[in-house]
Amino acid sequence: MPLVRFALNHMAAPSLAIEDLFALATSLGIDAVEIRNDLAGNAILDGTLPETVAQAAERHGLTILSINALQRFNEWNATRADEARELIDYAKGCGARALVLVPKNDGTGRADGERQENLRRSLAALKPMLDAAGIMGLVEPLGFEICSLRSKAEAVEAIDAVAGRSTFKLVHDTFHHHLAGEEQLFADLTGLVHISGVSDPAVSIADMRDPHRVLVAADDRLDNAGQMRALIKAGYAGPFSFEPFAAKVHDLDDPAKALRASMDYLSAEV
Structure with a gap:
């Protein structure tokens, strides 16, 4: 088995239909994917069963690792409960392991x-709700200064406060981890890692946003390779899922070639 197990988030190629995304994954030797509920004109929003x-x-x-995502999950109200119920039902129906x-x-x-x-x-x-469906909840702190949950340590405290270690795990997002400046990894509680790089030399860390997130290459400013090495050394054995948001990645004519190059680079570095 390769040391690095890659996965593919639909955000890596959001214009591809689900069937084509899955074909892209298998062409790259990837056996796990993440689907999303925020892509207009595509599954899930287009009504795909x-x-x-x-x-x-x-x-x-393929294994469907997750549906990404229940937004504003920490603002609990009747609307959020309905959204959660709907997404958990969808996750169970499509065979996704987590939300x-x-x-x-x-x-x-x-x-x-x-x-x-x-x-x-x-x-x-x-x-x-998650336990009844057999679905894992993946808590993803965001590194942005305006976020209501930046710290993984705070997420772990809350998970423990509700005796939730059998239900919840963390998403380690290399972009958000870098922005948050948090050193602790919590590899034992990490259920999924999102990877993306920032190559723009001009943008400050405080000004980094989703549109800066590209595929990881040698000019990466987030030290994805170092984060991945540290997670593996600390015991993380799960997938590393590509989640780039930059338009220049989404507009690629040959996403397979670009993804393969990033996979090769990271495999060599990690």
Whole structure:
């Protein structure tokens, strides 16, 4: 088995239909994918049935790691509960193993005490829903200064407060980890790693945003290779999922060639 197990998030090639995304993954020797609920004109938003996604994954011999994502999960209310129920049902129907949980990122809910309580409340509400469906919740702290959950340490505290280690794990996103400046890895509690690089030499760390996120190459400023080495050394044995948001990646005529180059670079470095 290769030391690095790669996966493919639909954000790596968002214009591809699900069937074509799955074919791209298998052409690269990738056996695991993440699907999304935020791509207009594509599954899931286009009404594609979960059974259709499950059948396509089975045809291509793929594991669906996650649906990405329940947004604003730490702002718990009736609307969020309905969204969670719908996504958990979809995850179960399509065979996805997990649901990514993304915190609100609009500058609200950041006060000390308030944000921890909101987080615990949301995890406590989600736990029985996820457990009943056999779906893992993947908590993804975001590194942005305006985010209501930047720290993985804070996420772990909340998971432990609701006795949730059998239900919840962390997403280590190399971009967000770099922005947050948090040194602890929590490899034992990490269920998934998202990888993307930033190559623009002019943008400051504080100004880095999703559109700067490209495929990882030698000019990467986030030290993806170093983060990956550290995670593996600390015991992480799961997949590293490509999640670039930059338009120049999404507009590539040959995404397979670019992804293969990034896979080769990281495999050699890690």
